[in-house]
Amino acid sequence: ALLVESGDAIEPHDFCTLVGYGADGVCPYGAYAAVSAFHGDASANAEELMATYRYSAGKAMLKVMSKIGISTVQSYKGAQIFEAVGLGPEVM
Numbered sequence: 001a002l003l004v005e006s007g008d009a010i011e012p013h014d015f016c017t018l019v020g021y022g023a024d025g026v027c028p029y030g031a032y033a034a035v036s037a038f039h040g041d042a043s044a045n046a047e048e049l050m051a052t053y054r055y056s057a058g059k060a061m062l063k064v065m066s067k068i069g070i071s072t073v074q075s076y077k078g079a080q081i082f083e084a085v086g087l088g089p090e091v092m
Helices: 012-020 029-040 046-067
Strands: 003-005 025-027
Parallel strands (some): 003 025
């Protein structure tokens, strides 16, 4: 299993790209830190904020996959359907 720990992966598109290149999971600690910073609000519970973020990111990933006609993560994972302009194959 390939788990990617990244401070750069913040948006669902970032997660989709990582999964599209074969990641089994993504730990976006940069995004988690940003979400935790909102905990300063007295009405916000840190656990609820994290759960809401994960739920929203998951729904957004499903939306990205459905727009290109893929309905399962198994079909999307490792498909390398992205094109990297200007990067050589050794980098990809």
